[in-house]
Amino acid sequence: MSVVTRITPIASALQEGCAEVPVLRERGQREVFCGLTGIIWLHRKIQDAFFLVVGSRTCAHLIQSAAGVMIFAEPRFATAIIDERDLAGLADCNAELDRVVTRLLERRPDIRLLFLVGSCPSEVIKLDLSRAAQRLSKSFAPAVRVLNYSGSGIETTFTQGEDACLAALVPEMPAAPGSAAPDLLVVGALADVVEDQMRRLFDAMGIGRVGFFPPRHAADLAAVGPNTRFLLAQPFLADTARALEARGAVRLDAPFPLGVEGTSGWLAAAAHAFGIDAQRFEAAIAPARERAQRALARHRPGLAGKRIFFFPDSQLEIPLARFLAREMGMQLVEVGTPYLHKQHLAAELALLPAQCQISEGQHVEKQLDRCRAAQPDLVVCGLGLANPLEAEGLTTKWAIELVFTPIQGFDQAADLAELFERPLVRRLRLVA
Numbered sequence: 216m217s218v219v220t221r222i223t224p225i226a227s228a229l230q231e232g233c234a235e236v237p238v239l240r241e242r243g244q245r246e247v248f249c250g251l252t253g254i255i256w257l258h259r260k261i262q263d264a265f266f267l268v269v270g271s272r273t274c275a276h277l278i279q280s281a282a283g284v285m286i287f288a289e290p291r292f293a294t295a296i297i298d299e300r301d302l303a304g305l306a307d308c309n310a311e312l313d314r315v316v317t318r319l320l321e322r323r324p325d326i327r328l329l330f331l332v333g334s335c336p337s338e339v340i341k342l343d344l345s346r347a348a349q350r351l352s353k354s355f356a357p358a359v360r361v362l363n364y365s366g367s368g369i370e371t372t373f374t375q376g377e378d379a380c381l382a383a384l385v386p387e388m389p390a391a392p393g394s395a396a397p398d399l400l401v402v403g404a405l406a407d408v409v410e411d412q413m414r415r416l417f418d419a420m421g422i423g424r425v426g427f428f429p430p431r432h433a434a435d436l437a438a439v440g441p442n443t444r445f446l447l448a449q450p451f452l453a454d455t456a457r458a459l460e461a462r463g464a465v466r467l468d469a470p471f472p473l474g475v476e477g478t479s480g481w482l483a484a485a486a487h488a489f490g491i492d493a494q495r496f497e498a499a500i501a502p503a504r505e506r507a508q509r510a511l512a513r514h515r516p517g518l519a520g521k522r523i524f525f526f527p528d529s530q531l532e533i534p535l536a537r538f539l540a541r542e543m544g545m546q547l548v549e550v551g552t553p554y555l556h557k558q559h560l561a562a563e564l565a566l567l568p569a570q571c572q573i574s575e576g577q578h579v580e581k582q583l584d585r586c587r588a589a590q591p592d593l594v595v596c597g598l599g600l601a602n603p604l605e606a607e608g609l610t611t612k613w614a615i616e617l618v619f620t621p622i623q624g625f626d627q628a629a630d631l632a633e634l635f636e637r638p639l640v641r642r643l644r645l646v647a
């Protein structure tokens with residue numbers, strides 16, 4: 216007979232940390248990519264979706280350069296260019312868009328889900344992409360669903376593109392029957408390899424009914440309803456979470472699955488919600504957790520004691536800072552984040568070291584001054600800041616790489632540590 220002990224999630228077990236520390240809020244010029252960037256990882260995740268940006272040549276260049284960071288980019292995105300005639304109101308943009316979409320779908324019968332992605336130019340000319348999506352959906356149903364969201368950079372940061380895309384997809388999810396047993400839904404794009412590892416762990420824990428959102432294929436959207444319990448896999452999905460909650464789903468409070476501690480806490484939140492006993496949970500996760508701890512130990516000497524400064528960029532900053540401080544012994548100089556969603560990050564904030572300096576939003580000049588004055592060992596920032604800071608002798612890590620690389624889960628914990636260790640090693644070699 217096994218002893219049934221309920222698992223206490225990390226969030227409720229810890230009361231200390233940074234949760235009550237004042238946050239420095241800044242507004243001013245920002246240095247971030249726009250939401251179109253999300254297309255780069257989303258088009259790989261949903262394998263029969265196509266992303267048609269309705270934008271300018273600048274948008275097309277942005278997508279191409281962001282895709283250049285990826286080795287395996289596939290042609291499942293494109294830009295319908297709004298030119299001067301459209302901007303001057305001389306052409307009927309809706310008729311042109313219908314023509315472009317019709318041509319695209321004739322050429323690509325493999326497309327099941329088409330996203331019309333809005334941009335700054337489409338918003339400036341007030342092109343109503345939601346009406347266009349409804350009109351085109353009617354024309355191409357049932358073979359193709361057409362949805363829309365905005366990737367515009369006017370008031371967003373680049374990971375919000377995924378949030379907007381997933382929020383647009385929530386109304387398409389079928390309703391779960393009210394009497395069904397609770398289901399677990401993992402929300403946020405994860406690399407397929409990470410998704411497979413997570414599914415194996417949930418299986419071993421005894422949670423068999425697990426959906427992943429977004430799915431790999433458009434037709435495989437999980438059902439959602441009051442019996443759905445969801446775990447966010449990414450900290451930048453505020454609108455998506457709100458849309459799921461409006462369908463009755465309940466968010467599980469948890470740290471994010473970065474590093475051994477974060478992954479354990481994330482899995483524990485699911486185990487707790489589904490009444491899994493402590494022995495079964497421990498047996499399910501112990502081998503992977505211990506393997507990850509051994510792998511992490513190899514990277515600790517290279518990172519422990521090093522001082523790190525985060526510029527606001529991906530919205531992954533708080534969970535990353537927690538991992539680096541608690542598991543790798545790094546010192547946090549400043550943790551900047553574009554937006555601080557205190558509810559979704561409650562478990563993370565409780566785990567950060569007390570007295571940690573958190574900043575929200577950006578005034579890039581003021582933040583650069585603080586960074587230069589602090590002279591940290593490592594700066595995590597966007598591409599636009601990295602080169603100038605390197606030229607000044609600081610060592611940098613591109614924040615965007617952390618979104619493109621599989622970093623979640625036990626088996627990726629050491630890879631995540633290595634991503635931070637690599638620039639430090641490179642700098643050592645350069646000065647040697």
Ligand code: SF4
Nearest residue numbers: 249274277334335368
């Ligand atoms: S959406 Fe806006 S910020 Fe993004 S590339 Fe296009 S014009 Fe630039």
